[in-house]
Amino acid sequence: MLLRLPTSVSETQEYLTQGAVPIGGATLVWATWQRDGFPEHAMSLRDLPEANTIEPETLGAAVVLNRIDDRVPEVLRRAASTVGTGAVRRTATVGGNIVGSTLRCLLPAALVLDARAVILEPEGVTETDLAEVVAKRQLLLSLRWNTPITSNYVKAAAEPGGPSPLVVAAALHAVAGGGTLLRVAVRSEDEVFSETAAYHGDAGETLSTLWDGSLGRLPVPARELVGRQVTELLARPGGR
Incomplete structure (x- = not known):
């Protein structure tokens, strides 16, 4: 297997057209390749500057999870800190994690930030909806978002080898023209649910709005965890 390490977008684009397979950190694909055979050409974005950015409103796709720090919102930082072991x-x-994994621990965090995906296609760099990137497994260069007022993230404990642990992410955003909007995303049994609700100072009213949407279909333990996370988030000074 020939590993390509592009240092520019144009070089990355060239390798894409040649059929190079993006590998991320290779933590998920290595065992599969050992079993099924290695591709002729693979490509890592670890030397591509555009994919290694860590800023308050941008996070590169090639950033390894243990580098994610307080330059990004709490919800992303907490999500990254719960993935696997320190070695992973x-x-x-x-x-x-977002495109190549089935667990996608960072996806709920990105959804509540209303993140947009910067991707590279053979035609060039473009910005698109995150759900489309996940569905089509496109080459992600970075995530972009607007800084929330406050955010949080929790991953419930889970038995080794059992179902994927429950994840709840939430973020409160300022709305142009005034007001605030709460975004909540939940991973339950490998399915991700997300909802938004206006917040006018009443946490109970906001939760009722969330239950009227897809979150209302969650099992009771998941709803209870959502309720605790939302109540805690909205009780923060920034949420009042």
Whole structure:
């Protein structure tokens, strides 16, 4: 297997057209390749500047999870800190977790930030909806979002080898022209649910709005965890 390490977008684009397979941190694909055979050409974005950015409103797809710090919102930082072991977080990347993984621990966090995906296609760089990137497994260069007022994230304990642990992410955003909007995303049994609700100072009213949407179909333990996370978030000084 020939591993390509592009240092520019144009070089990355060239390798894409040649059929190079993006590998992220290779934490998920290595075992599969050992079993099924390695591709002729693979490509890592670890030397591409555009994919290694860590800023208050941008996170590169090639950033390894243990590098994610307080430059990004709490919800993303907490999400990254719960992925696997320390050894996994030193290798696994943002793009690999969101696009290449079935668990996608970072996806709920990105959804509540209303993040947009910057991707590279053979035609060039473009910005698109995150759900489309996940569905089509496109080459992610980075995530972009607007800084929330406040945010939080929790992953419930889970038995080894059992179902995927329950994840709840939430973020409160300022709305142009005044007001605030709460975004909540939940991963339950490998399915991700997300809802938004206006917040006018009454946490109970906001939760009722969330239950009227897809979150109302969650099992009771998941709803209870959502309720605790939302109540805690809205009780913060920034949420009042």
